[in-house]
Amino acid sequence: MSLLKRKKKDESPEGSGEAEAVAKPTKGERMGQAKDLSVHHGTQGAIDVAGWVDSRVNATGIFTAMMSRHVPKGTNWFYTLGSATMFIFAMQAITGVFLSMYYTPSATQAYASITHLTNDVFMGEFVRGMHKWGASLMIILIFLHMARTFFFGAYKYPRELNWVIGVVLLILTTVMGLTGYLLPFDQRSFWATIVANNITASGPVVGPYLADFLRAGPDFSATTLSRFYALHMMVVPGLMAALIGAHLFFVVKLGTTAPPWVRAPRPKGARPSESVTAGVASEDLEEVPVNGAAAAAVTEADPPVDEANAAEAEAVEATEAEETESATATEEPAAEAATEEAEEEPPTDGEVSS
Ligand code: HEM
Numbered sequence: 581m582s583l584l585k586r587k588k589k590d591e592s593p594e595g596s597g598e599a600e601a602v603a604k605p606t607k608g609e610r611m612g613q614a615k616d617l618s619v620h621h622g623t624q625g626a627i628d629v630a631g632w633v634d635s636r637v638n639a640t641g642i643f644t645a646m647m648s649r650h651v652p653k654g655t656n657w658f659y660t661l662g663s664a665t666m667f668i669f670a671m672q673a674i675t676g677v678f679l680s681m682y683y684t685p686s687a688t689q690a691y692a693s694i695t696h697l698t699n700d701v702f703m704g705e706f707v708r709g710m711h712k713w714g715a716s717l718m719i720i721l722i723f724l725h726m727a728r729t730f731f732f733g734a735y736k737y738p739r740e741l742n743w744v745i746g747v748v749l750l751i752l753t754t755v756m757g758l759t760g761y762l763l764p765f766d767q768r769s770f771w772a773t774i775v776a777n778n779i780t781a782s783g784p785v786v787g788p789y790l791a792d793f794l795r796a797g798p799d800f801s802a803t804t805l806s807r808f809y810a811l812h813m814m815v816v817p818g819l820m821a822a823l824i825g826a827h828l829f830f831v832v833k834l835g836t837t838a839p840p841w842v843r844a845p846r847p848k849g850a851r852p853s854e855s856v857t858a859g860v861a862s863e864d865l866e867e868v869p870v871n872g873a874a875a876a877a878v879t880e881a882d883p884p885v886d887e888a889n890a891a892e893a894e895a896v897e898a899t900e901a902e903e904t905e906s907a908t909a910t911e912e913p914a915a916e917a918a919t920e921e922a923e924e925e926p927p928t929d930g931e932v933s934s
Contacts, residue, residue: 645832646828646832649832649835650835651835651836652835652836652837652838652839652842653838653842654838654839654841654842655836655838655839656839658728658732659728659836661721661724661725661728662725662728662729662831664721664725665718665721665722665725666824666828668714668717668718668721669718669820669824671710671714672711672714672715672718672756673817675707675708675710675711675714676711676813676817678707679697679707679708679711680813682696682697682701682704683697683763685763685805685806685809686802686805687765687801687802687805688802690763690764690765690805691764691765691766694708694763694764694765694766715756715757715760718753719753719754719757722749722750722753723750726746726750729743729746729837731840732837732839732840733837733840734836734837736837738834739830739834739837741830742827742830742831742834745823745826745827745830746827748823749820749823749824749827752816752819752820752823753820755811755816756812756816756817756820758773758776759808759809759811759812759816760812761773761776762804762805762808763805763808763809763812765805770800773800773804773808774800777791777794777795777800778791780794793807794807794808795807
């Protein structure tokens with residue numbers, strides 16, 4: 581009922597007047613209120629459950645730490661390559677689960693099950709195609725991501741461990757490619773895997789043992805397929821998921837590296853020797869470059885780093901000699917004094933904070 585009609589009804593002599601109209605909502609209004617309340621209760625219930633879980637696992641804290649990080653100035657599209665690799669890994673996991681619903685890891689049935697999946701199953705060919713192309717794409721992306729971290733100097737202190745984890749991830753990604761290639765068990769995958777296994781056997785020291793392990797016996801057989809299947813389905817993806825977790829933990833903990841061309845502000849009161857890490861010894865510079873770009877920034881006016889260190893070491897030596905009047909103090913090598921100075925320096929890494 582429209583408001584106009586209601587007003588007229590309330591004003592009519594039969595009606596009970598304005599007070600009743602205010603107190604008594606119409607049926608439509610009551611239904612609307614009930615709907616609002618149920619929506620409110622439903623939402624409130626979901627919020628309560630989420631809050632209960634959150635207060636126990638601190639999901640909000642973890643999410644905030646992951647997603648609301650400060651990133652260095654100059655962060656660009658190259659920094660998305662790691663996430664792109666991770667996205668493909670997730671896609672491979674999802675499409676792989678669907679493929680495994682139809683795949684039979686048996687030497688006699690594997691090929692037939694793949695043919696059935698491709699020709700008869702709804703979207704089977706599409707999902708298989710995604711998985712197959714995804715494998716190649718992941719290899720390309722992982723190499724691009726590695727190149728980014730290499731050329732930006734992100735493998736240096738304190739991120740060496742993350743680089744090592746990355747190398748293991750790279751090896752595991754190629755193992756995924758190798759083990760997955762055999763699974764269709766057609767002529768090409770069969771003979772290509774034999775070649776790959778022979779190449780593995782020719783490797784130094786561990787090569788023959790590794791090839792034996794992969795073959796699961798002296799000959800290439802049905803057991804080889806089972807072994808490849810187990811590695812491809814469970815062992816390697818499990819390891820990769822755990823390592824990606826550790827990799828991301830370090831990314832969040834340490835922050836990402838600034839691009840090499842971005843200059844970090846010079847710390848207040850920094851002495852000339854404190855800029856040695858960045859390879860710049862000039863007192864005139866307002867900013868010092870980070871990472872590998874440092875060398876390029878040294879101008880002709882700047883004294884070479886070695887000279888600056890040597891001069892400072894000489895000054896230290898002279899003071900020590902005066903204080904102690906000991907002959908040994910003057911014999912202390914300048915390089916050693918300079919090294920000690922350099923070791924005290926903190927790493928300069930842009931605006932990283934997390
Ligand atoms: C499954 C494979 C991998 C995934 C999912 C992955 C994921 C990521 C992500 C999301 C980041 C942060 C964003 C970025 O800088 O792109 C990152 C950073 C990093 N990754 Fe990877 N990565 C993988 C493989 C590798 C490999 C093969 C290497 C090197 C051998 C590597 C070395 C690094 C390093 C050193 C960083 C720190 C970058 C920085 O501080 O600027 N990662 N990774």
